[in-house]
Amino acid sequence: MIYTALGDSITFGENASSLAKAYPHLTVSILNSSSCKVRGLVLARPGWSSYDLLDAVIWRGDSIISRSAVVSVWIGGVDLANAALFSFKTKQPLAAKQFVANYRRNLSGILTRIKKGSRARVICCTQYNPFPNSPLAVEWVDGLNRTINELARSYDAAVAPAHAWFEGKQADLIYGYQNGKIEDALSGFLPIHPNDRGHRVIATKLAPYLILQK
Structure with a gap:
């Protein structure tokens, strides 16, 4: 089975101690340690917005996605x-x-492209809130996740609730976590990526979504 992880810096493994510690690689390792035989592919780069990922899927993703049995999308x-x-x-x-x-x-463009180019099962990951102590961040992340859930339903995709996996545990799971406020990012460093422990949590929680039929 080929599993392709689409995303941004989180999926790429920014701030993990090595790419082997990033959740796509850990997820594949977890599955291969069971009865599954999985090959993992990653299409992700630090700094990619949803527009950048759509562009990458259009121009570089077809050959990867067409061979995939399952695709996860974590963007936003x-x-x-x-x-x-x-x-x-x-x-x-x-x-x-x-x-x-x-x-x-x-x-929507990303999901349309995946559906047209493959028979892969699609899993949309929600976004955790790296700034839980800023009310505006809570509002914006909630709105983003509502959109993810709505689109996932309309495209018959599963939803992996990453926001729930991190809720109340951000200080332990996010690299460079400070006060959980938007102001923390004003220094130029964005304390938003999972640390090794965070990637391990994601991989452990995500793995069952890759092997269970809806």
């Missing part, structure tokens, strides 16, 4: 972080409708 953190930081720095309210519309269009 960069979209949200960029919008939130711009709003915070400029003191302008986040244009929530425009943000959601742009994200919805890009994620």
